Amino acid sequence: MRVTDWLYEQHIGLGEPYFELLDRIHQYLVPRTYVEIGVSTGCSMTLALPGTVSIGVDPAPNLMFPVRRGTRIFNQTSDDFFAQHDLNRLFGGLPLDLAFIDGMHHFEFAFRDFMNLERFSNSDTTVLVHDCLPIDEVTAARERSTDFWTGDVWRLILLLREWRPDLEVAVVDSAPTGLGLIRGLDPTSTVLRDGYTEIVDQYLTVPFQSLYEGSMATQLNTIAGDWATVRSRLPDRPFRRSNVELLKAGRSLGSVTPVARRTLRSARANLSGRRARIWPGRAI
Secondary structure: OHHHHHHHHHHHOOOOHHHHHHHHHHHHHOOOEEEEEOOOOOOHHHHOOOOOEEEEEOOOOOOOOOOOOOOEEEOOOHHHHHHHOOHHHHOOOOOOOEEEEOOOOOHHHHHHHHHHHHOOOOOOOEEEEEOOOOOOOOOOOOOOOOOOOOOOOHHHHHHHHHHOOOOEEEEEOOOOOOEEEEEOOOOOOOHHHHOHHHHHHHHHOOOOOHHHHOOHHHHOOEEOOOHHHHHOOOOOOOOOOOOHHHHHHHHHHHHOOHHHHHHHHHHHHHHHHHHHHHOOOOOO
């Protein structure tokens, strides 16, 4: 399976540590259902394994990567999507297992996305949020003035830790700008929805400098980006009992270019031939 892994990474380009971490979370959880807010080129959508019911939401997706067959991309804002669609129905009655929020980089958008996703979650759901660990004030501002821009998504972490202490909220210190990890969701909670206007008004006034008045790591509950630490924050078992290596191979065959696909088939045939010579008469 190393051949499939290598070709897949060459084609998709697992460049950023947070992207590799997202890939590893998919492989560990093997989710039944997955939602991604902010599809962009579709690169991170390709990480979903075969058998995962996957939904992407983006008002203007620019797909450059072949997403897996069966993946549904909704060309609309996330607010419009949740106003018009029922995730329970789209998932055939299954709850949300895994979500990745990487849409508009203003915290109130990510805030609404989280509230909407929580309605279709349960206590085993994991929600990931990109760009929660700001680098500096300029790139973390609400108004974009640089090519690299995270916006003020960091405010979402502060508000969830204050208004929803029942949640497990942490930020993985994964380059370049962290990955929020939220667990223990409660679809019956109305605290955030009831206080939405008050909460947004409150956190719009929180200055970036406040992160440095104490310890940013403490305020954002930053955790190390190594896999052992991240895994300890996830459910203790996968959602599906499957051979992950075979799922990864199937994912690679569905995502790589035709040339690479032929190479994969050839490599697999050669491997089967070698095994047949080593174990004659044994089914492979």
